[in-house]
Amino acid sequence: KQEVTQIPAALSVPEGENLVLNCSFTDSAIYNLQWFRQDPGKGLTSLLLIQSSQREQTSGRLNASLDKSSGRSTLYIAASQPGDSATYLCAVVYAGKSTFGDGTTLTVKP
Amino acid sequence: ETGVTQTPRHLVMGMTNKKSLKCEQHLGHNAMYWYKQSAKKPLELMFVYSLEERVENNSVPSRFSPECPNSSHLFLHLHTLQPEDSALYLCASSLRDSRNEKLFFGSGTQLSVL
Numbered sequence: 001k002q003e004v005t006q007i008p009a010a011l012s013v014p015e016g017e018n019l020v021l022n023c024s025f026t027d028s029a030i031y032n033l034q035w036f037r038q039d040p041g042k043g044l045t046s047l048l049l050i051q052s053s054q055r056e057q058t059s060g061r062l063n064a065s066l067d068k069s070s071g072r073s074t075l076y077i078a079a080s081q082p083g084d085s086a087t088y089l090c091a092v093v094y095a096g097k098s099t100f101g102d103g104t105t106l107t108v109k110p
Numbered sequence: 111e112t113g114v115t116q117t118p119r120h121l122v123m124g125m126t127n128k129k130s131l132k133c134e135q136h137l138g139h140n141a142m143y144w145y146k147q148s149a150k151k152p153l154e155l156m157f158v159y160s161l162e163e164r165v166e167n168n169s170v171p172s173r174f175s176p177e178c179p180n181s182s183h184l185f186l187h188l189h190t191l192q193p194e195d196s197a198l199y200l201c202a203s204s205l206r207d208s209r210n211e212k213l214f215f216g217s218g219t220q221l222s223v224l
Contacts, residue, residue, distance in 0.1 A: 031208075031210075032209070032212075034212060042218060043112070043200055044213075046212060046215075093213075096211070098155070098213060100153045
């Protein structure tokens, strides 16, 4: 059974700092890994999707990496801003089944 | 705008009421999902419909009844709910079983059961 863990559960940083969020999964048989952002009381917004054959994906200040053999992914946020404050979730997908982590709640202080 | 629309955004209901949540996707996807997200808990998958057929039902109480009349629409019918059912209910869709499968979520319905 696939298990996805996100560490830390919460993170608080000053504005402008670069930061890394971690996601680990137990079964390396995945099709892809997706990072989401969720604001309080809202739905999930897809940030990046990395296919199992890829090593990383970039979008603006976000960079996601994937190491399938070690069961790890990281989401790097450069030059963090208060607007980045949200909960970030990762999900691994295999054969139509998605398994989510519990999320990391990020607070960026002005 | 993700292409997945949920209504209503907020819902307050008594335990004896009957209500329905609606989800619509305009992305040409072949699978739709209902998730439940309670405060301080991880996302819980409730139901999966693939090509309008229910393929997964994760031990959800019968007071939740899904309906998928076509590949673009998904409903969640609610009746005699309990206060512990108060949560954010999220609908999602995807192109199931594709290597590039990507989940798209709606904005959710925040449900309060009094």
